[in-house]
Amino acid sequence: MNFVVLIPDGVGVRNFLFGKFLSELDADVRAHVFHAIPDDALGAIRSEFGPEVEWHPLLTYRQTETVLVLQYAVTYAQMYWANTMAMRRIRNAPVRGSWKNRALTHATKVLGRAGANPKRMRVLDAWHYLAVARLPEVELYKRELVRIKPSVLFCSHQRPSIVLPAVLAARSLGIPTATFIFSWDNITSKGRIAAPFDHYLVWSEHMRGELLRYYPDIPADNIHIVGTPQFEPYADPQMLWSRREFFERIGGDIHRPLICYSGGDRGTCPEDQEHVRVLMELIRSGQIKRNPQVIVRPVPVDNGERYRTVRAMFPEMIFAQPSWIHTVPGDWSRVFPTRQDIQFLANLTHHADVNVNLGSTMTLDFGLHDRPVVNIAFDVADPPIFGMPVWDYYYFFEHYRPVVELGAARFARSRNQLAEHVNAYLDDPSLDRAGRKNLASLQVGVPLGESNRRIIDTLRAISR
Numbered sequence: 001m002n003f004v005v006l007i008p009d010g011v012g013v014r015n016f017l018f019g020k021f022l023s024e025l026d027a028d029v030r031a032h033v034f035h036a037i038p039d040d041a042l043g044a045i046r047s048e049f050g051p052e053v054e055w056h057p058l059l060t061y062r063q064t065e066t067v068l069v070l071q072y073a074v075t076y077a078q079m080y081w082a083n084t085m086a087m088r089r090i091r092n093a094p095v096r097g098s099w100k101n102r103a104l105t106h107a108t109k110v111l112g113r114a115g116a117n118p119k120r121m122r123v124l125d126a127w128h129y130l131a132v133a134r135l136p137e138v139e140l141y142k143r144e145l146v147r148i149k150p151s152v153l154f155c156s157h158q159r160p161s162i163v164l165p166a167v168l169a170a171r172s173l174g175i176p177t178a179t180f181i182f183s184w185d186n187i188t189s190k191g192r193i194a195a196p197f198d199h200y201l202v203w204s205e206h207m208r209g210e211l212l213r214y215y216p217d218i219p220a221d222n223i224h225i226v227g228t229p230q231f232e233p234y235a236d237p238q239m240l241w242s243r244r245e246f247f248e249r250i251g252g253d254i255h256r257p258l259i260c261y262s263g264g265d266r267g268t269c270p271e272d273q274e275h276v277r278v279l280m281e282l283i284r285s286g287q288i289k290r291n292p293q294v295i296v297r298p299v300p301v302d303n304g305e306r307y308r309t310v311r312a313m314f315p316e317m318i319f320a321q322p323s324w325i326h327t328v329p330g331d332w333s334r335v336f337p338t339r340q341d342i343q344f345l346a347n348l349t350h351h352a353d354v355n356v357n358l359g360s361t362m363t364l365d366f367g368l369h370d371r372p373v374v375n376i377a378f379d380v381a382d383p384p385i386f387g388m389p390v391w392d393y394y395y396f397f398e399h400y401r402p403v404v405e406l407g408a409a410r411f412a413r414s415r416n417q418l419a420e421h422v423n424a425y426l427d428d429p430s431l432d433r434a435g436r437k438n439l440a441s442l443q444v445g446v447p448l449g450e451s452n453r454r455i456i457d458t459l460r461a462i463s464r
Contacts (some may be wrong), residue, residue, distance in 0.1 A: 001028050003459060004150040004170070006060060006163050007035040010300070010336040012156030012181060016046055018339050019229045020450045022053060026460075029354040032148050032168060038327045039216065041336050051434035056144065059137045061162045067308055069108055069457070070128035071161060076112025076189035077121050080282040082214045085190030086397045087335050092174040118216055121192075131170050141169035151463035155179040158193045159186065159202070176462050180455070181207060182230075183361065184443050185399035187214055193448050199462050201226045201455060202444030206402075226454040227446025232370055233346040235449035246351045250295060250318050257292040260352035262362035263299050266306065269358045270332050271390075272298075273306050274380040280314040280358060290426050293318060297348065299360075300324040301335050320348070327443060354425045356418075364443060372425035373409040374418065402442055407435035 004026070007013055012036075016022070022031055030460050034056045037045060046055055052367075056303075062196055063071070079087035094107045115120055115124045132138065153170040158179040170177050173175050178199035181187065187210045199222045208223050212451055246253040261279060263272045282288045295318040298304045304321045324339035327334045345365070355366040358376040366373050371403050375390040386393045391413060395404055410425070410432065412418035424431060446454055 001460075001463065002030050002032060002150040002350060003463075004032045004034065004145070004147050004148060004153040004166075004175075006058070006153070007033055007037070007161040008154040008157055008162050009036060010334075013037060013045070014337045014342060015180075015229045017155045018342050019232050019452060019454065020227055020339065022049060024452050024456060025052070029456075030054065032056060032150065034126060036162070036334075037336060038325065041325050044071070044416050046282065047149045049352075058162055059136060059140060059165065061165060062135070063135060063161070064131070064135070065287070067128065067131045069104065069111070070124060070131055072104070072108035072125040073111040073115060074121055074128055076109050077115040078112075080113050080116035081118070081121065082188070082396050084188045086185070088397075089379055089393070090189075090191075090416065097175045098221045122217065123440075125196065127169060129164075132164055132368035134174070137165040138172075139330055142173060145169055145173055145175060149288045150175055154459055155195070155197070157182045158195075158197070159190060163192050164195045167197065167420045170253060171196065171198075171351060178462055180226075180228075181211065182347070183230075184364065185361075187211055188398040199224060199458075200220060201458060203228045204443055206442050206445070209394060217447055224458045225445050226447075226458055227444055227451035229366055229451045229455070231365070231444065231448055233342055234349065234365075235447075239343050240344045240350060240415075241347050243351055246347050248319065252293055252295070252318055256348070257290055258351065259292050259294045259354045259356060259422065260348060260365075260366075261294060261296045261404055261417050262355060262360055263297065263302060263307075263359040264358055265299050265301050265448050268359075269299075270385050272358065273310050275356075275358065275376050276307065276317070278311065278380065280310070280317060282415065282419045282422075284314075287416075288426075288458070290423075290424050292422075292426065295348070295352070297345075300337065301331070301340075320344070353429065354422055356422070358390070359397070359400055363403055364439070367408055368440055368444070368448065369427075370433060372429055372432060372436070374405070374425065375409045376410045376418070377411040378418075400444045406438045406442070407432055408439035409435075421459065 002082050007016060025031060030052050079091045082419045095102045115121055151177055153283055158181055167177050177197045178201060179197040180201045191393060200211060201224050202211060205224060208225055210214060211218060211223055212220060244254055250456045252258060262278050283292060297320045300322040311317060323338045325336045349365045349369050352371060355362060356373055357371045377395060379390050408422040
């Protein structure tokens with residue numbers, strides 16, 4: 001039995017290559033991995049697997065102007081029809097770039113608004129897929145798939161457009177296709193799913209309900225709850241160092257509490273470096289008690305340069321740049337993790353006493369370890385960078401409302417509240433434990449450690 005696995009970005013590498021997914025494939029399964037991994041990183045990854053895995057580069061996807069117009073139009077149609085808070089933010093954002101880019105965006109918004117209902121989106125999708133089906137990449141994938149004869153094609157991420165030619169080639173040959181919804185915000189805060197997959201693998205019943213609501217054409221029986229391999233390392237005790245070893249590795253003091261500040265990317269969290277400065281000032285002034293130490297971990301796509309000034313101001317701060325390979329800095333699709341970084345994050349989320357972030361998935365990562373989280377909900381700049389308070393901008397997004405409503409984190413609406421909430425959690429880490437547990441149950445519908453097996457079993461069932 002042959003499986004084709006599409007890995008279009010670094011997040012897919014983290015979830016499906018550095019996890020146990022490939023190693024847990026049954027003995028009768030041969031995996032053909034189509035990937036976008038740069039050559040200098042591929043060698044180390046390939047060396048971990050035997051002949052049961054065959055490696056193929058994803059083809060460069062050269063989109064014509066017609067294809068781009070249709071792709072953007074149906075994306076805007078989805079955002080106008082679903083009309084979530086996050087989608088309104090995206091579609092109303094100012095358009096920058098050349099006059100040609102501005103004209104293209106305006107035209108596709110107009111077309112998208114006209115096509116903003118399920119019936120018309122089906123028409124736009126059909127036009128889009130027909131235009132792509134004529135591209136040479138589709139024929140090249142057909143030849144490869146005829147040679148491989150896969151039982152199923154599985155994609156690790158539902159959004160990158162680079163996977164569309166391979167999916168269309170598989171469908172034309174009658175090969176069932178499936179994709180994984182890779183993040184908790186993707187259905188409500190991103191554009192349309194990139195390709196017409198037959199089956200969808202989701203984290204939880206909650207995510208299944210979102211998919212049915214925002215994609216009513218998907219048959220309910222074709223949505224499968226499998227959890228997520230993203231958090232599987234947290235269930236692996238072999239990944240963990242002792243607390244003493246962890247503090248030795250980061251150069252910290254095992255006798256002092258540890259606060260982790262988790263950064264976001266520049267576009268979504270432009271004031272991260274200023275919020276870190278506020279946190280460090282609160283500790284130096286004694287407003288945050290117990291003399292804690294701070295470790296700052298930028299988001300992997302951020303090269304960390306914007307923290308240079310605050311690092312110089314507070315040399316006592318520990319800085320942990322993620323060990324990811326940046327082939328195109330700032331582009332999520334072109335940064336790739338290392339296995340060492342996955343282990344480091346598993347230990348950081350386990351050993352830190354409190355996490356601070358601005359509306360990040362890290363709220364889930366730390367919550368799964370029962371570590372309390374404070375979300376930044378105040379602006380440093382005046383007027384606010386986003387034109388409205390960050391509380392109003394981020395914490396009403398549909399995917400983040402359960403965090404607020406379940407009491408899974410505390411929200412610092414000011415500098416003083418940041419100190420107040422951190423002090424409360426340092427004094428009593430059990431505060432809001434029920435909220436963290438309820439959030440984990442809602443978002444991650446499968447016990448940690450079981451996701452890879454469920455995905456494999458689901459793919460086998462689909463292939464039959």
